[in-house]
Amino acid sequence: MGGPPPPSRSPHAASHRQKKEEGLPSLPDIYAIGFQELDLRAEALLLGNTDMGAPWEAHILRCLERVENYTLLVSKQLVGMFLLVFMKESLTRFVVDVQTSQATTGIMGVMGNKGAVAVRVTLKNSTFCFINCHLNAHLENVLRRNQDYHDIIRRVFFRANSTGEETVTLMDHDHIFWMGDLNYRIEGISNNEVRTAIGSGNLDKLVDFDQLRRQVEQGLAFTEFSEGPLTFDPTYKYDNESIYYDTSEKRRVPAWCDRVLYRSKSAQLVGYRRHELMTSDHRPVSAIFAVDVKYTETEERSRVYNDICKQLDKLENEMLPDVTLQINEQNLVQFQNVYFLTSMTKTVTAVNTGQVTAKFKFVPKLNQRRFCQPWLRVSPSVGMMIPGESVTINLTVLVDKETAPALNMGNDKLEDIVIFHIENGKDYFINVTGDYNKTCFSCPLDYLTRFRSPIRTGAMDQGGDRLSIPKELWRIVDHLFRTGTEEEDLFLMSGVDTEMEQIRECLDTGKSFDDMAFNPHSMAEALIRFFEYLPKPVIPPHLIPKLLQVAGDQSACKKILAPAIPEVHYQVFFYITLFLKELLKKSSKNKLTAEKLGMVFARVLLGDAATITQQQKLACMTSFL
Structure with a gap:
């Protein structure tokens, strides 16, 4: 956006035009709108202070209210990135949960000029995640953009319950919609060839040189996401308030920097297009989806659940659960060559070999709050298995800045015993050990000066x-x-x-x-x-x-x-x-x-x-x- 204020007049007919052009039976139930570079002031970048989102928030709501009764469900801003989610007022009573998150990918992971803001919405029994991002710029920075993607995947998370003890990752949603200035460019073809292809409408030729498509094909980024066909002209870089691509001395190669991707089993792409708004050197894009929302009949669910519980109670009175762990004789899980900030995962398979449902959970040892050391994560930590079913248990070791100092100085070791408890059954003790490679990172300065x-x-x-x-x-x-x-x-x-x-x-x-x-x-x-x-x-x-x-x-x-x-x-x-x-x-x-x-x-x-x-x-x- 480049930081402009909203226009003084509201285009009240825009939503009606969109409905007609896309052939929609009705206006969208949800609008998720993302801005990038909304606030370019130095104090916003350096100190995180920004108030540029409020005027746009009010302006968009006024525009939507002219055609239907919408409400702002939530908004989230991180310096120049701004994400707003609007919903028809009639649907808000079905919203179960709304949360926001963010991930900064600038230097140190704290500068908010690059990164993402995200919103989680639970509508009836379906979970939605909307992400608005701004990735690293410049033609040659493909690896950094890929790294930004993986950092966002890793850093965006939400609460799974009110206590916050369990978390939900970005990928743990039914429907994920990822928008923003992804900054992937067109590479491997000359600037003149690109502009000629655009002028003649030969966009298929350019798609083969699109960096994002190549990264997806090579399995390096966005491999689990889909995108509509690129049937519109590249959206960057234009002269400001002009219909002409960059005529400055740099004469940047036009590219599809602005994209909308999605990950969903039921979402159907209805439309994917760009819009001719000349408020910046980009052209905005939009995508429209039709999505099936899961809904549970509460009374019927309760009846079925009660019937099952009665049957299970009858069986449990007759038999005890029996579970087998597929692990070595020593019940040992060993991690070799563990490095600082590099996660390693090993698996143990639990099989319900009995004739009744087996409920399991990992329980703390005597006089301890946690069931495992802070450098160890176990997932799932609780669950159940029907007869014949197996569950793969992931044990992940990650030495971070909190746990590394004691390990680096020899005051702690990668050794733990986790207790796999079967309800009404026996306990299994799993030994976890690891060989840690010491690092100078996360060591006290005084300690490091003792090593020549x-x-x-x-x-x-x-x-x-x-x-x-x-x-x-x-x-x-x-x-x-x-x-x-x-x-x-x-x-x-x-x-x-x-x-x-x-x-x-x-x-x-x-x-x-x-x-x-x-x-x-x-x-x-x-x-x-x-x-x-x-x-x-x-x-x-x-x-x-x-x-x-x-x-x-x-x-x-x-x-x-x-x-x-x-x-x-x-x-x-x-x-x-x-x-x-x-x-x-x-x-x-x-x-x-x-x-x-x-x-x-x-x-x-x-x-x-x-x-x-x-x-x-x-x-x-x-x-x-």
Whole structure:
């Protein structure tokens, strides 16, 4: 959108025209409308403050109310991404649940200029999920767009119950509708050929070069989603308020950046088109679906359920459940080569070999609240099996920033026993073990300075002689200083996950960076992640007000910090600020500013507290640059 306000006049006939053009018997029951780049102001990007959605919300509702009685069911905004779901008033009484979620895929997973907002709606007995996204831009960033997709899938979740103990993922819905500026481009054909094909209406030729279609065919992204045929012209990039594709010096290749995809067993695509609105350099698209909604007859369901329960009660009085676990003799599930932030899943199959329904659940051990360690997840954790039925139980190990410190320092091991309990039957004890590969990420700074060799292969120095800063930190900064200081938007663009995993492996094993051609943005995000995963922040939050009082006076700041934080925290903080100052000396090439770098590093170097605002953290960090 580019941040324009809504038009002053309401096109009250738009919905009637749409109904006629699409051949619809009636107006849609639900409208899900997504905006991108609705708010491009610096304070929205840096601090997450935005109020640009409210005027559009009111404007759209006024337009809809001119033709039918609609109500705003819910809206969700994340900086420039804005998702609204409207529903006919007559249907709202059948809405059981409404929730929102979001996923940021910008640097550190906190910058909301890229990512997604999502809405979950339970209508009668069917679940809907609407997603509005804005993925990484630029022709060459296909891998980052794929990574954004997988990050959104992983990070969007909703509550499965009122307590929030169980969650529902994005993919756990009957109907999923994914819209937005996906930013996939047309590649492998010249700009002139693309424009000629558009002018002659030969769009089928261009579809073969569409990046999104290629990623789906290769199984790299959106493999479980469908899309209607691309029978409309590419939607990007136009000159503003013009019918002409980009005539600027860059002359970007036209592309289908704006898309609507869906995943549903019953949804039927009725129409898929673009609209000739010239409010930005994109043309909006829309898709119309006919969807079957499940509905349960409550009285009939209760009658059938009661009949079944009576039959089950009779059988259970005669027989006890009998379950067999398909596992080795030791009831052992072993995970080999477990890495930080890399999930591993193994399965155990439970078979109901008895003649009655077997209800199962995993239960906590004596005097414990959880039935498993925090690095272990078991799914399903509760359920039942009819005679002859089998259930696959997934045991997933994931070492995150909360569980890694104790494992890295040898204070904990990947060892647990989970109890598989059969109601009115016996308990099965499943042993879970794993071989964890230590990492420098999520280790205390002081602990890392005791290692002169890599943490995974070396031994901790028991003497008093320590490094002034962790060698891993020096290696990352040194590499960036040699290869990345002139890289445009360094620290503001996401890295590639696979490269960041390789960087972490090099740091943990001592392997040279020079053997790999790492993208500077991957190295930069690895540095950010290093600080983000520290058990304790470099600067505790209670010092921020004191530092603000003497902002700009480096000598006074050092006097405050020196006695208040560990020496290694002091050394690391000023080492990083000196490096950032060097980056700013080349701002004419890397386009960085003190405010941009301050925004990124304030989040990871300065601690959080309820009494400290993001504005205070930004001001504090910027004062050192």
